[in-house]
Amino acid sequence: MLKLLLKVEFNVLLSESMIVCLCKGVSSHMVRDVIEDGADSVEAVGSACGAGTDCGGCTGQIEDMVEEVHGTEGCRRHLRVVAA
Numbered sequence: 150m151l152k153l154l155l156k157v158e159f160n161v162l163l164s165e166s167m168i169v170c171l172c173k174g175v176s177s178h179m180v181r182d183v184i185e186d187g188a189d190s191v192e193a194v195g196s197a198c199g200a201g202t203d204c205g206g207c208t209g210q211i212e213d214m215v216e217e218v219h220g221t222e223g224c225r226r227h228l229r230v231v232a233a
């Protein structure tokens with residue numbers, strides 16, 4: 150049982166400190182912080198912490214994180230702004 154709990158805790162720590170954006174060295178923790186502070190699009194996250202502003206390889210993951218916090222409305226709002 151203890152071994153299972155340690156494994157779960159280790160996996161939680163890993164996922165909390167995972168690097169999302171390799172180009173800018175931004176962790177998932179930092180991305181989540183800026184999203185929770187109001188960044189509701191990939192571009193807003195990039196403006197706040199730099200993630201997703203180089204090769205773009207992490208933008209899908211950032212978009213997923215935005216949707217987790219703000220739902221799809223945040224991404225739809227951004228799409229309307231871009232389409233306007």
Ligand code: FES
Nearest residue numbers: 170172203204205
């Ligand atoms: S990995 Fe994030 S911009 Fe390249």
